[in-house]
Amino acid sequence: MQSTETRFVPVVLCGGSGTRLWPLSRSHLPKQFLPLVSERTMLQETLVRLQGLDGAQAPIAIANDEHRFLAAEQLREISCPPQALLLEPAGRGTAAAAAAAALLLADKTTVMLVLAADHAISNLPQFHAAIRSAVRLASEGALVVFGIAPASPHTGYGYIKQGSRREDAFVVERFVEKPDLDTAKGFLASGGYFWNSGMFAFRADRYLEELGRHRPDIVAGVAKAMEAAQRDLDFVRPERSAFLAVPDDSIDRAVMEKTRDAVVVPAKFAWSDVGSWSALWELGAKDALGNVSQGDVLARDSHGSYLRSEGRLIAAVGVENLVVIETSDALLVSTKEHADDVKLAVEQLKRGKRTEHAIHRRVYRPWGYYESIDAGERFQVKRLMIKPGARLSLQRHRKRAEHWVVVSGEAKVTRGDEELRLGANQSTYIPTGTKHRLENPGTEPLFVIEVQSGDYFGEDDIERFADDYRRT
Numbered sequence: 001m002q003s004t005e006t007r008f009v010p011v012v013l014c015g016g017s018g019t020r021l022w023p024l025s026r027s028h029l030p031k032q033f034l035p036l037v038s039e040r041t042m043l044q045e046t047l048v049r050l051q052g053l054d055g056a057q058a059p060i061a062i063a064n065d066e067h068r069f070l071a072a073e074q075l076r077e078i079s080c081p082p083q084a085l086l087l088e089p090a091g092r093g094t095a096a097a098a099a100a101a102a103l104l105l106a107d108k109t110t111v112m113l114v115l116a117a118d119h120a121i122s123n124l125p126q127f128h129a130a131i132r133s134a135v136r137l138a139s140e141g142a143l144v145v146f147g148i149a150p151a152s153p154h155t156g157y158g159y160i161k162q163g164s165r166r167e168d169a170f171v172v173e174r175f176v177e178k179p180d181l182d183t184a185k186g187f188l189a190s191g192g193y194f195w196n197s198g199m200f201a202f203r204a205d206r207y208l209e210e211l212g213r214h215r216p217d218i219v220a221g222v223a224k225a226m227e228a229a230q231r232d233l234d235f236v237r238p239e240r241s242a243f244l245a246v247p248d249d250s251i252d253r254a255v256m257e258k259t260r261d262a263v264v265v266p267a268k269f270a271w272s273d274v275g276s277w278s279a280l281w282e283l284g285a286k287d288a289l290g291n292v293s294q295g296d297v298l299a300r301d302s303h304g305s306y307l308r309s310e311g312r313l314i315a316a317v318g319v320e321n322l323v324v325i326e327t328s329d330a331l332l333v334s335t336k337e338h339a340d341d342v343k344l345a346v347e348q349l350k351r352g353k354r355t356e357h358a359i360h361r362r363v364y365r366p367w368g369y370y371e372s373i374d375a376g377e378r379f380q381v382k383r384l385m386i387k388p389g390a391r392l393s394l395q396r397h398r399k400r401a402e403h404w405v406v407v408s409g410e411a412k413v414t415r416g417d418e419e420l421r422l423g424a425n426q427s428t429y430i431p432t433g434t435k436h437r438l439e440n441p442g443t444e445p446l447f448v449i450e451v452q453s454g455d456y457f458g459e460d461d462i463e464r465f466a467d468d469y470r471r472t
Helices: 044-048 067-078 093-104 122-141 179-192 205-213 214-225 240-244 251-256 277-283 338-353
Strands: 008-013 058-066 084-090 113-118 118-124 144-149 159-166 169-176 193-203 231-232 236-237 261-266 270-272 293-295 297-300 306-309 313-318 323-326 331-335 362-365 368-376 379-386 394-396 400-408 411-415 419-423 427-430 436-439 445-453 464-465
Touching: 008 044, 008 093, 044 067, 058 067, 058 093, 067 084, 067 236, 067 362, 084 093, 084 297, 093 113, 093 122, 093 214, 093 251, 113 122, 113 205, 118 122, 122 144, 122 169, 122 193, 122 231, 122 261, 144 159, 144 169, 144 205, 144 251, 144 411, 169 251, 169 293, 179 193, 193 251, 193 261, 205 214, 205 251, 205 436, 214 240, 270 277, 277 306, 277 323, 277 338, 297 306, 313 323, 323 338, 362 419, 379 436, 400 411, 411 427
Parallel strands: 008 058, 008 113, 058 084, 084 236, 144 261, 293 306, 297 313, 306 323
Antiparallel strands: 113 193, 118 270, 144 193, 159 169, 159 193, 169 261, 231 236, 323 331, 362 368, 368 379, 379 445, 394 436, 394 464, 400 427, 400 445, 411 419, 411 436
């Protein structure tokens, strides 16, 4: 690879809730931030697989505001500082997200490589070759989509019909929405069709030009939101009310299906959008009986199943084609055939006003995490882990008192006008209405048991006076 390669900016879309991968994926910790196919998270894998490509610049990551610290920490872990973390107050579709990224770029002739943060891709040499072709075509003014050779008559993907050849790509003849089974079988039989991968490459100016031609309302709305955007360290926040007024649409519908300059680059790499537990079974390493197992799993006389334990032992005896997912607060049992219907269970949880669709017992914060241990009338118990050098906000509660017991590590405690140092097996009490702060001044993680007592324990009973992470 020569240094004269066209420069491009990866734009990584980190939105989505991944409801079909519940109970592991939840709205506060969706699949793109989870290690599903390797030891790295899906977001991290998306950026790591670009390593070695000449011309790749620092990325722009686009995430929901509530996931900002997750995204920032995961990029830090792989030493990948972003140009910006663009924070959407709410999702308005990929068309608006890509427009916001394009407007951020000072040089509008820059090629944007738009990637989803939750795809699984293998055969990196072929992936890199496809990117080089796409970036070259995009630099010439084309709007490029990556097409996947269909391996089956899948009805969950959109399709692309190829037209005439253009270099090592094809002009797009037409896009087809998700077809029924008979139509999909016809596409495979006739040839010349690709799955729409949802990955794109185009120059920022060309995308804005085409979006302005076909959806001027989206361009105008995003431009208004970005003109009043606030920048805080790497975080870029579009103006909330203006962004929420932007119409919701996808890059496909808003631009690619309408432009005359769409081309499709055939992908010769293996690809999956990891959209369900059955997709993860297909990707996983199988034993002699076709089972994919992860965690503490014992399988006897079982066939073709996906078995994943996040803690407790799963013993599967004489089962076939099942999905069994164990977490600390939920257990999923489904046939692979009905794995896509997990989202219906999530909807039922929402209607029942339960919390398991949204949060795990372990909830991540920029300073570490907390785990819910027990709760009852007028009490709640949590286990806190504070990272070395990190501290919670200076805060107070109006409706609850707290008792902290240090399990391990060293704690620095602010309690009113006092400052305390606590070690293992030492404790302190925080009365209701007292300003307080917990800090880890040591070099090892600090673990604390927190016992809350009172008549209300909601997160909105936190009044912050100072915060390293600039939370309101």
